[in-house]
Amino acid sequence: xxxxxxxxxxxxxxxxxxxxxxxxxxxxxxxxxxxxxxxxxxxxxxxxxxxxxxxxxxxxxxxxxxxxxxxxxxxxxxxxxxxxxxxxxxxxxxxxxxxxxxxxxxxxxxxxxxxxxxxxxxxxxxxxxxxxxxxxxxxxxxxxxxxxxxxxxxxxxxxxxxxxxxxxxxxxxxxxxxxxxxxxxxxxxxxxxxxxxxxxxxxxxxxxxxxxxxxxxxxxxxxxxxxxxxxxxxxxxxxxxxxxxxxxxxxxxxxxxxxxxxxxxxxxxxxxxxxxxxxxxxxxxxxxxxxxxxxxxxxxxxxxxxxxxxxxxxxxxxxxxxxxxxxxxxxxxxxxxxxxxxxxxxxxxxxxxxxxxxxxxxxxxxxxxxxxxxxxxxxxxxxxxxxxxxxxxxxxxxxxxxxxxxxxxxxxxxxxxxxxxxxxxxxxxxxxxxxxxxxxxxxxxxxxxxxxxxxxxxxxxxxxxxxxxxxxxxxxxxxxxxxxxxxxxxxxxxxxxxxxxxxxxxxxxxxxxxxxxxxxxxxxxxxxxxx
Amino acid sequence: xxxxxxxxxxxxxxxxxxxxxxxxxxxxxxxxxxxxxxxxxxxxxxxxxxxxxxxxxxxxxxxxxxxxxxxxxxxxxxxxxxxxxxxxxxxxxxxxxxxxxxxxxxxxxxxxxxxxxxxxxxxxxxxxxxxxxxxxxxxxxxxxxxxxxxxxxxxxxxxxxxxxxxxxxxxxxxxxxxxxxxxxxxxxxxxxxxxxxxxxxxxxxxxxxxxxxxxxxxxxxxxxxxxxxxxxxxxxxxxxxxxxxxxxxxxxxxxxxxxxxxxxxxxxxxxxxxxxxxxxxxxxxxxxxxxxxxxxxxxxxxxxxxxxxxxxxxxxxxxxxxxxxxxxxxxxxxxxxxxxxx
Numbered sequence: 097x098x099x100x101x102x103x104x105x106x107x108x109x110x111x112x113x114x115x116x117x118x119x120x121x122x123x124x125x126x127x128x129x130x131x132x133x134x135x136x137x138x139x140x141x142x143x144x145x146x147x148x149x150x151x152x153x154x155x156x157x158x159x160x161x162x163x164x165x166x167x168x169x170x171x172x173x174x175x176x177x178x179x180x181x182x183x184x185x186x187x188x189x190x191x192x193x194x195x196x197x198x199x200x201x202x203x204x205x206x207x208x209x210x211x212x213x214x215x216x217x218x219x220x221x222x223x224x225x226x227x228x229x230x231x232x233x234x235x236x237x238x239x240x241x242x243x244x245x246x247x248x249x250x251x252x253x254x255x256x257x258x259x260x261x262x263x264x265x266x267x268x269x270x271x272x273x274x275x276x277x278x279x280x281x282x283x284x285x286x287x288x289x290x291x292x293x294x295x296x297x298x299x300x301x302x303x304x305x306x307x308x309x310x311x312x313x314x315x316x317x318x319x320x321x322x323x324x325x326x327x328x329x330x331x332x333x334x335x336x337x338x339x340x341x342x343x344x345x346x347x348x349x350x351x352x353x354x355x356x357x358x359x360x361x362x363x364x365x366x367x368x369x370x371x372x373x374x375x376x377x378x379x380x381x382x383x384x385x386x387x388x389x390x391x392x393x394x395x396x397x398x399x400x401x402x403x404x405x406x407x408x409x410x411x412x413x414x415x416x417x418x419x420x421x422x423x424x425x426x427x428x429x430x431x432x433x434x435x436x437x438x439x440x441x442x443x444x445x446x447x448x449x450x451x452x453x454x455x456x457x458x459x460x461x462x463x464x465x466x467x468x469x470x471x472x473x474x475x476x477x478x479x480x481x482x483x484x485x486x487x488x489x490x491x492x493x494x495x496x497x498x499x500x501x502x503x504x505x506x507x508x509x510x511x512x513x514x515x516x517x518x519x520x521x522x523x524x525x526x527x528x529x530x531x532x533x534x535x536x537x538x539x540x541x542x543x544x545x546x547x548x549x550x551x552x553x554x555x556x557x558x559x560x561x562x563x564x565x566x567x568x569x570x571x572x573x574x575x576x577x578x579x580x581x582x583x584x585x586x587x588x589x590x591x592x593x594x595x596x597x598x599x600x601x602x603x604x605x606x607x608x609x610x611x612x613x614x615x616x617x618x619x620x621x622x623x624x625x626x627x
Numbered sequence: 628x629x630x631x632x633x634x635x636x637x638x639x640x641x642x643x644x645x646x647x648x649x650x651x652x653x654x655x656x657x658x659x660x661x662x663x664x665x666x667x668x669x670x671x672x673x674x675x676x677x678x679x680x681x682x683x684x685x686x687x688x689x690x691x692x693x694x695x696x697x698x699x700x701x702x703x704x705x706x707x708x709x710x711x712x713x714x715x716x717x718x719x720x721x722x723x724x725x726x727x728x729x730x731x732x733x734x735x736x737x738x739x740x741x742x743x744x745x746x747x748x749x750x751x752x753x754x755x756x757x758x759x760x761x762x763x764x765x766x767x768x769x770x771x772x773x774x775x776x777x778x779x780x781x782x783x784x785x786x787x788x789x790x791x792x793x794x795x796x797x798x799x800x801x802x803x804x805x806x807x808x809x810x811x812x813x814x815x816x817x818x819x820x821x822x823x824x825x826x827x828x829x830x831x832x833x834x835x836x837x838x839x840x841x842x843x844x845x846x847x848x849x850x851x852x853x854x855x856x857x858x859x860x861x862x863x864x865x866x867x868x869x870x871x872x873x874x875x876x877x878x879x880x881x882x883x884x885x886x887x888x889x890x891x892x893x894x895x896x897x898x899x900x901x902x903x904x905x906x907x908x909x910x911x912x913x914x915x916x917x918x919x920x921x922x923x924x925x926x927x928x929x930x931x932x933x934x935x936x937x938x939x940x941x942x943x944x945x946x947x948x949x950x951x952x953x954x955x956x957x958x959x960x961x962x963x964x965x966x967x968x969x
Contacts, residue, residue, distance in 0.1 A: 164850065184850045202843035204911040209836055214851030224832050
């Protein structure tokens with residue numbers, strides 16, 4: 097299945113100048129090799145689509161080219177000039193421009209100042225004092241260059257007062273304004289509406305027609321297929337396929353991205369006779385609801401939806417981390433109205449939030465302190481903790497979920513993403529919750545480790561916990577869940593049994609809010625959408 | 628992200644950022660951090676003028692001008708550092724030490740006053756360079772490294788003088804602090820000049836705008852090729868040098884080089900003035916107009932309380948309350964008018 101990339105990968109590349117030549121470029125974080133490219137050439141006049149799952153190495157590839165990631169080894173040449181690793185200034189000088197949401201704008205400065213950050217307008221003679229008029233002229237020219245009318249974006253305005261899509265366009269104008277030979281667009285349309293997205297796709301096309309090379313990292317396959325002259329697929333840091341648009345059907349791309357992973361063996365059947373654990377009725381919160389849902393003991397309910405559809409909000413509201421503004425919840429029939437996440441925990445709820453580093457772990461603290469935090473009361477004697485007891489408990493918790501580590505005394509930050517996530521599951525299990533809430537349970541976890549996380553989720557359900565898992569990865573939900581609730585604009589657009597759920601149905605419901613033509617005998621009828 | 632990934636294709640823009648942009652003047656004013664503090668200055672002045680008849684006579688205004696110059700200049704220097712997201716706790720201690728050094732060079736070692744002043748300012752600039760280097764190269768938190776300097780300065784000022792003020796200073800010092808241009812005390816003129824120069828540097832030069840970028844988004848600044856370290860070091864040098872200047876003004880006012888100046892808490896007043904004036908402690912935000920107004924407000928209030936014969940201990944309480952109210956008002960403003968600061 098693996099395609100060994102060669103110099104003549106792409107027939108259409110013949111006779112074109114090489115803009116970027118990568119040889120043996122690799123990068124590891126800890127023991128995990130996140131990028132390993134023996135050979136890759138990017139040609140002038142092409143839009144190269146880059147696709148791959150989360151953690152496939154797309155961002156690392158971009159960062160390596162743009163200099164924001166310090167590669168461990170290998171050679172990169174841009175237009176014949178060698179590129180030293182880890183210098184954004186050097187990359188910029190050689191003609192690489194990266195447009196990425198990771199490096200946003202300076203919100204406190206004006207649009208014009210952001211567009212010309214770090215340089216002077218070309219027609220300004222003053223070296224020290226800012227020539228405001230020249231700066232604004234240059235900024236307006238940069239905006240018109242990408243096809244925006246200068247009236248639509250006031251260049252004097254502070255960037256942070258502008259909506260996200262506008263900021264995204266400003267970033268693109270900023271990258272374009274450097275007249276790059278290699279323009280890297282990292283999910284450039286992710287926050288844009290259809291009109292602006294079209295503008296960006298046209299721009300990528302235009303750049304290629306002008307003889308530049310565009311590296312287009314896409315999150316939507318249809319978009320990538322539309323714009324790209326060549327599509328490369330990354331998986332686990334390796335280039336696994338290098339395709340002409342004609343061969344790059346959606347199925348083919350997905351197959352290459354996912355590799356030969358086995359799909360979940362059996363579609364799970366919801367335990368219809370188990371008692372209901374969580375009932376949600378007309379629940380509302382900021383940006384959410386009204387939502388009606390029910391989850392049974394031993395059941396895994398998936399929450400699907402586009403970004404901003406309320407997936408995380410629902411999880412947070414149930415956990416008590418975000419205040420509910422209306423509606424009711426019941427846990428095993430008892431009224432449950434948490435005013436804080438602490439009350440949620442006391443009621444027997446464990447939440448594993450989306451961002452491990454920010455929301456779950458104290459990275460520099462030892463594993464033992466991180467995993468025992470949920471059970472301190474239980475393992476302390478009248479409020480006093482014994483170090484031996486803590487260590488023993490930590491070993492048990494970590495062993496229970498098979499965290500691979502040298503000792504519980506090492507900082508948890510030294511573990512791989514998958515191991516960290518397992519430790520967090522161990523911590524959640526240790527509190528013996530009734531309800532386990534998961535938000536993006538496998539984010540930033542490599543594929544091998546994902547399967548192990550799925551096992552843990554299954555284990556939780558088998559032991560009688562009710563599990564609610566929100567995820568942006570459809571495939572994941574289809575593997576792990578008994579039922580899937582699809583959110584659209586804060587409401588539940590559809591609830592699907594695993595057997596009835598397909599990617600298409602979920603996507604349709606998520607994008608349009610339209611549920612499937614009903615007729616499925618969903619055991620429960622929670623459909624928050626009035627349609 | 629891939630096919631089986633749901634990400635926003637045409638998801639609505641982040642609600643957080645799509646705040647309604649009202650054009651009403653009141654809203655605009657409320658959304659400007661400086662408007663409130665300028666207004667507060669006016670109100671405070673009027674109230675105190677009514678409450679204490681001596682408040683707005685020339686003598687008192689001159690006193691206020693001289694006092695204002697001292698922590699106003701400190702506040703401006705401090706703000707440079709805060710704009711990059713740092714903090715400089717050493718300014719009070721350094722001002723005290725600078726005064727002692729200048730006096731020591733001049734009175735004890737017979738150095739001509741102008742030379743003593745220049746040498747002192749150069750030493751202070753060196754201290755700023757040291758701060759910048761430690762923060763940039765070794766990643767020492769600004770809070771820590773400047774606290775170290777503060778402690779050393781305090782100690783040095785006491786050791787040099789053995790705890791007793793140095794007397795016999797050249798008249799130059801006194802002249803600098805006590806003379807007038809027209810009827811405006813020279814320190815107030817210096818404050819004005821410093822404020823105008825700082826305003827110009829921050830608002831109208833590339834280096835100044837880049838300081839805002841460094842504080843607002845260091846990563847974006849770095850990637851845009853801005854010499855981040857150089858900018859940070861510059862701000863510490865500005866802060867330290869201005870602290871030195873203030874120290875010299877203080878010994879001129881007192882007529883002696885008093886080591887206890889270094890421990891009188893000037894740095895906190897300076898930080899307070901900056902914060903009251905709308906400088907964000909997270910960096911990247913705040914303007915000279917607001918900082919100057921913040922300093923003026925604090926001076927109006929402390930002097931006003933004095934004019935009203937309020938017990939001196941309560942004056943300190945009152946200053947704390949003012950600071951609290953200012954911060955509260957700023958948070959409320961930020962919450963309701965969108966200019967959120969995280």
